[in-house]
Amino acid sequence: MLVGVLIVALLAMSVSAAAQSAAIVFDVGGRGDLSFNDMGALGGERAARELGVRIREVESATTADFLPNLRALARTRSYDVIIGIGFLLQDAIQQVAQEFPNQKFALMDGLADAPNVLSINFADHEGSALMGVLAAITALEYGYDTVGIVLGIEIPILLRFEIGYRAGIKWAVDRYNEIHGTNKSLRVLHVYTGAFDDPARGKTAAEAMLAQGAGVIYGVAGATGLGVFEAVEQYARARGLEVGPPFAIGVDSAQDYIAPGFIPVSMMKRVDNGVYTAIKRAVEGTFEGGVLEMTLAMDGVSASTLEDNLAMFEEAIAAGKKTPAERDAAIAGIQRARAAVPQLAWDLMAELEQLIKSGEFVVPVALDAQTAEFYRQQLQ
Amino acid sequence: MRRSPASSNAPARSRTEMRQKVRTALGSLLQVVLAAGVGLAIGAIMMNATGYDWKEALQALWLGSFGDLWGFADTLAEATPLILTGLTFALSFRAGYFNIGAQGQMIIGALVAVAIGSSLAAPKPIGMIVVILAAAAAGALWAMPASLLRVTRGVHEVITTIMFNWIATYLARYLVFNVLNDPRSAERTVRVLPEVRMGTIIAGADATWALFVSVFIALFFYWLLWHSPWGFEMRIAGLNREALRYAGGSPTWGVHMTFLLAGVAAGVAGATQIIGRPPTFALYGDLSNLGQLGFDGIAVALVGRNHPIGIIFAAIFFGALSTGARTMQIMAGVPLDLIRVVHGVVIMAMAAPETWSILRRYIASRVPARASAAAASRAER
Numbered sequence: 001m002l003v004g005v006l007i008v009a010l011l012a013m014s015v016s017a018a019a020q021s022a023a024i025v026f027d028v029g030g031r032g033d034l035s036f037n038d039m040g041a042l043g044g045e046r047a048a049r050e051l052g053v054r055i056r057e058v059e060s061a062t063t064a065d066f067l068p069n070l071r072a073l074a075r076t077r078s079y080d081v082i083i084g085i086g087f088l089l090q091d092a093i094q095q096v097a098q099e100f101p102n103q104k105f106a107l108m109d110g111l112a113d114a115p116n117v118l119s120i121n122f123a124d125h126e127g128s129a130l131m132g133v134l135a136a137i138t139a140l141e142y143g144y145d146t147v148g149i150v151l152g153i154e155i156p157i158l159l160r161f162e163i164g165y166r167a168g169i170k171w172a173v174d175r176y177n178e179i180h181g182t183n184k185s186l187r188v189l190h191v192y193t194g195a196f197d198d199p200a201r202g203k204t205a206a207e208a209m210l211a212q213g214a215g216v217i218y219g220v221a222g223a224t225g226l227g228v229f230e231a232v233e234q235y236a237r238a239r240g241l242e243v244g245p246p247f248a249i250g251v252d253s254a255q256d257y258i259a260p261g262f263i264p265v266s267m268m269k270r271v272d273n274g275v276y277t278a279i280k281r282a283v284e285g286t287f288e289g290g291v292l293e294m295t296l297a298m299d300g301v302s303a304s305t306l307e308d309n310l311a312m313f314e315e316a317i318a319a320g321k322k323t324p325a326e327r328d329a330a331i332a333g334i335q336r337a338r339a340a341v342p343q344l345a346w347d348l349m350a351e352l353e354q355l356i357k358s359g360e361f362v363v364p365v366a367l368d369a370q371t372a373e374f375y376r377q378q379l380q
Numbered sequence: 381m382r383r384s385p386a387s388s389n390a391p392a393r394s395r396t397e398m399r400q401k402v403r404t405a406l407g408s409l410l411q412v413v414l415a416a417g418v419g420l421a422i423g424a425i426m427m428n429a430t431g432y433d434w435k436e437a438l439q440a441l442w443l444g445s446f447g448d449l450w451g452f453a454d455t456l457a458e459a460t461p462l463i464l465t466g467l468t469f470a471l472s473f474r475a476g477y478f479n480i481g482a483q484g485q486m487i488i489g490a491l492v493a494v495a496i497g498s499s500l501a502a503p504k505p506i507g508m509i510v511v512i513l514a515a516a517a518a519g520a521l522w523a524m525p526a527s528l529l530r531v532t533r534g535v536h537e538v539i540t541t542i543m544f545n546w547i548a549t550y551l552a553r554y555l556v557f558n559v560l561n562d563p564r565s566a567e568r569t570v571r572v573l574p575e576v577r578m579g580t581i582i583a584g585a586d587a588t589w590a591l592f593v594s595v596f597i598a599l600f601f602y603w604l605l606w607h608s609p610w611g612f613e614m615r616i617a618g619l620n621r622e623a624l625r626y627a628g629g630s631p632t633w634g635v636h637m638t639f640l641l642a643g644v645a646a647g648v649a650g651a652t653q654i655i656g657r658p659p660t661f662a663l664y665g666d667l668s669n670l671g672q673l674g675f676d677g678i679a680v681a682l683v684g685r686n687h688p689i690g691i692i693f694a695a696i697f698f699g700a701l702s703t704g705a706r707t708m709q710i711m712a713g714v715p716l717d718l719i720r721v722v723h724g725v726v727i728m729a730m731a732a733p734e735t736w737s738i739l740r741r742y743i744a745s746r747v748p749a750r751a752s753a754a755a756a757s758r759a760e761r
Contacts, residue, residue, distance in 0.1 A: 023710075028668050030716065058709045061702065062671040063664050066659055068454050068586055072444070072706050088567055088664070095659035097583060121398060153557060153566040195557055196566070310426035 005090070009053070020298075021054035022047065022279045023068050023079045026342040027086040030059045032319035034312060035253045036271055040085040040108060042311070043275025053279055066092035074100040081282035083275055087169020093117055104287050106278035107269050114214055115289040120274040122294050125164030126356050127267040127301030129363045131249050133352050134303075136264055137345035140176055140281035144215030148189040150205045150223035150228045152196040156367040161220045161251075162190055163366040163375045170379040171361065172348055177215050179344075188379075190216060193224050201228030210235045210246060218249040218267075225251060229259040236262060243336045254304040254312045260333020264341045266304040271316055273299045303349065308354070309334055389455055399590070408685055411733050418695075419729030423722035430718060437712040445709025447699035451707070453585030456698030460587070460656065461486070463594040464649035464691055465603050465677025468642040470686040472537075474605060475638040476618035477530075480524055481541030482646040483674025484548035488522040490670055491552055491651025494560055494663050497572030497655055507576035512593060512651050519647015521641045522548065527639035531632050539641075542633045549667065568662045578656040590656025594690060597645055603690040604641075640714035649673060682731035694730075701726065 009039040024044050026037045038285065044055040056079070058069050066089050072080050074096055080269035082103065084093045087110035097105050098115035106118040135147045137151060149165050166188055174185055189212065191205040206217050217232060219225030243261040250266030255345035257263075266288045274294055281287040294300020309331065318323035366372040424434035445455045465482040472479030497511045529535040554676060560569040578588040605611035616624045617634045624631055653669055654661060663669065676698065684694030701723050708714045 040731070056710060057715075058706060058715070061661070061705065061716065063669040064458075064586075064653070064671075065702075065706065067659055068457075068703070069706050071450070072710055076710065087565075088668075090565075091660040100719075153561075155563070195553075197553075251498065270636075330678045 009150070020087055020283045021056065021079050022282065023056040023058060023073045023082045023155055024275065025066065025073070025082065025084050025089065026057065026059045027066075027088045028060055028231050029086075029200075031057070032315070032321060034316055034319075036109075036269075038312070038315045039269070039271035039375065040083070040222055040275050042315075043272035044083075044279070046272065047274050047279040049293075050276075051280060051283055053283055063088060066161060067095060070096040070105075071099070074103045074176060077103070078155065079276055080104065081287065083278055084108065084110075085271065085275075085330055086110065091102045092358045099363070104282050105290075106275075106282075108274050109211050111234055111268065111291065117289050118278055118287065119291045120278060120294055121291065122269045122271075122274065122300045123296055123363075124267065124269060124301055125167075125363045125365055126159045126296040127269070127303070128164035128220075129168030129171070129356065130296075130303050130349050131218050131265065131267050132165040132170075132243055133172040133251060133349045134345045135218060135247075136169040136172035137348055138245060138264075138341050139186060139215035140173070140184055141342040141344065142215055143187075144191060144213060144245065146187045146209070146212055146214045148191070148206070148209035148217040150186045150202055150209070150213040150217060150221055150225065151190065151192045152224055153194055154192040154369070158192070158220060159366045159369070159372040163372055163379070164363050166379040167363050167376065171352060174349075175348055176344075183380075194364070196222035198224050199227035199230065206231035206248070207235070216247045216249065218251070220251050222252075225255075228343075229255075229263060232241060233259040233262045241339045243333075246280050247337065250304070254308040255291070256304055256309050256334045256337070257327075257330035259314065260330045261336045263334070264318075264337040266310060268304050270294065270302060270327065296353065306331065306334060385641070401529075404472070406565050408690070408733075411483045412683070412730060413464040415730045415732060416726060417579070418573050419726030422729070423578045424723045426722060426725070427714060427718065432714045432718070433712055437708050437714050440707040440711035441701075441704035443711070445704040447707075449582060451703060453580075453582050453587040455696060455699040455703045456581075457586035458658070458702045459595045459692075459695040460591045460665075460699075461649040461652050461673045462676055462680045462698050464652070465646045465674050466672075466680035466684060466691040466695055467598060467645040467688060468649075469681040470684070470688065470691055471601055471605070471614075471640055471642045471645070471682065474618050474636060475614040476621065477635070477638065478525070478538050479523070479541055479639065479642050480538060480678060481526060482642070482649070482677045483670075483672070484541070484545035485519040485522045485643045485646035486653075487552045487667065487670060488546075488652050489519040489647030490663050491555055491560070491650070492518040492647070493651040493654040494569045494572060497576040497661075498570045499561070499573075501573055501575060504520050507573070508578060508655060508722055509578050511572070511655055511727050512648055515647045517647070518645040519645070521651065522635075522642035522644030522647070523639040531635050552663070552667055553665065556663055556667075559586040562662070566665070567582045568660065568664045570662065571662045572655055573677045576655050577658075577661050578652075580658065586658060588652075588656040590652035591657075593648060593652065594714035597648060598692050601641070601645070605688070610637065627633040646674065646677075649677075679731055681725050682728065682734045685734050696757070697730075698727075714719035 025379055029037050031037055047053045048055050060069055062065055070092055083106045085108050090112055093105055094108045094114045097117045101116055104116055108120050111119045139147050149162055177183055179354055189209050193201040193205050203219055206228040209217055217228055219228035229248045232246050235248055236244055248263050250263050252269050253265040255266045313327045366375050366376055427434040427437050442453050446452055468482040493511050493515045496514050500507055526537045526540040529540050530537050556569050562570045578590050581587045613629045614634050617631055621631050680694045680698055684690030705719045708719050
């Protein structure tokens with residue numbers, strides 16, 4: 001009896017010591033989307049490198065594949081954690097977590113309510129506040145009186161982006177007046193286009209903002225945001241400009257390369273760090289279900305750097321979507337845009353980043369229309 | 381005219397006919413198996429050339445799709461909508477039309493399934509039946525403009541059905557995000573009520589009772605085409621419209637009937653993806669749970685020789701390919717893009733014989749002297 005227990009215990013130990021592995025299920029965008037999925041893959045690569053974990057990647061051809069993909073992985077019983085990338089997998093993870101209560105799951109950027117699922121969210125309101133600082137100071141220094149934000153569908157998570165951005169703008173304008181002893185103010189325009197996949201609508205919204213004198217526009221609308229970039233670049237080029245202002249700001253991944261010269265920075269959702277954290281917790285035995293908000297202090301969000309764009313390009317070149325020549329041209333453009341942004345903007349962005357990380361500045365959160373409206377008034 | 385050809389057969393003739401039928405069926409089967417083998421072999425060579433273990437990959441393909449009960453059930457779940465969209469193409473083709481509107485008709489069926497399924501709190505079987513009937517009617521209605529334009533204005537159905545596919549796509553996107561959307565989950569529509577959701581056949585796999593709806597419709601189409609006077613008329617129209625007119629049949633009536641029934645199949649296909657596919661029971665904003673099922677149906681129909689029974693087996697084969705795709709990724713580590721290339725090769729090899737016979741028939745129809753001979757050999761099948 002005792003011997004039996006010992007053998008079982010030994011077996012269990014050797015199994016857990018021998019095979020540490022994680023599986024990543026991508027959403028329908030798949031590898032090579034230069035966004036969400038590729039960011040998640042980067043996290044897996046880092047875990048493989050630093051933790052020696054075997055990573056199995058599974059792509060989904062359609063949304064109907066999520067559930068069977070997750071089930072097939074769970075049935076093998078050989079993965080310490082199974083990770084779903086993106087909120088589209090929410091329903092499937094919710095279901096499969098109930099069917100396999102002993103299997104650990106993690107969901108990026110979504111919310112699944114089960115004890116064996118770690119739902120990782122990203123403090124996009126904090127990241128958006130940093131974008132607000134850069135937008136505000138750049139606009140003020142170049143003599144603009146307006147900045148804008150173009151969003152997708154009016155849902156709670158996007159309200160969070162908008163109010164975070166406004167909070168950053170408000171802080172930056174106050175700080176600017178303090179430094180220069182002035183009494184300037186900025187008008188903030190916002191538009192909910194009602195779509196995440198309609199560049200034409202994003203373009204129309206951005207064109208209207210530019211016509212009203214916006215100097216910087218933050219695009220938070222998935223593919224709709226591509227229209228924002230296009231509008232800003234066209235508007236500037238029509239005036240013979242090689243570099244902004246006007247500027248656009250990217251979102252989710254390092255999008256600065258999309259309109260080189262006109263996107264100085266993007267608000268990155270660090271899905272890579274989320275994936276890495278989930279794997280690390282699973283293999284180190286500290287995994288617990290529940291919600292984890294990856295804040296600015298935890299590197300859950302960040303302002304994109306030149307290196308981030310380079311890393312993205314390597315993925316794009318590997319996927320055959322970009323050439324090294326395109327990379328060099330894009331990097332030159334990004335450098336031009338970054339150089340055109342006043343140093344004060346970068347300095348104040350770093351200052352607010354420290355304040356948020358240390359907890360001295362708390363970015364307000366709005367998750368319903370009423371709260372959002374309250375903050376719109378407050379942050380004038 | 382409105383009399384089934386079978387009813388006039390003497391027993392002796394029927395026996396030779398039977399033997400003939402079995403022979404052609406076995407011949408087709410052999411062709412299909414050979415084509416599949418060629419396709420898989422080319423796929424294996426490609427995987428080998430790109431540095432993946434082809435043996436492991438093919439083994440994974442088999443184990444994942446037929447290896448256990450769950451895998452087989454998932455295969456059937458994938459096959460369910462393909463049977464229907466395959467029928468859409470096949471039925472029209474038998475009547476002489478290239479109806480490639482299954483995609484649009486399926487989208488409309490799915491939209492109607494969401495709209496009715498999310499608001500109709502009827503007791504269990506009634507709600508489901510209402511949703512399926514409504515989706516069928518919606519698919520049929522969406523197919524009507526194509527046949528009306530064909531009959532009244534002579535507009536080719538390829539043009540109209542393609543256009544209506546796009547109209548359906550954009551209409552669906554608008555409705556999903558602006559009318560049927562779930563306010564807490566922007567990526568999809570509201571879910572249909574639990575009362576109208578179809579139950580799974582075995583726990584832990586995706587196949588639901590929707591499978592039986594698909595198979596039932598396939599069997600009905602089989603009966604319709606080969607054992608009913610209406611089907612006989614349709615097939616004659618497909619072979620030679622002049623002959624039908626001469627014999628007193630109405631080609632106009634046949635066109636409308638064909639398009640309506642094809643639309644019914646596609647509409648129900650859309651419904652099966654909403655009320656018969658766990659776990660979401662809603663339509664995604666990018667329509668990604670419908671994918672390209674309408675167009676995949678064309679390939680299914682070609683592999684299944686445009687025959688309802690053949691289509692059931694072809695759809696199961698296609699389902700096995702997509703179910704096997706996940707085990708090929710998990711067990712053999714082959715990336716999805718390469719798997720799709722392999723699938724493409726297999727499907728092309730399998731669709732080749734039917735595509736060739738269609739082409740041959742088309743060429744023959746251009747040469748009047750040979751037309752009647754080709755039509756006669758065609759009628760035997």
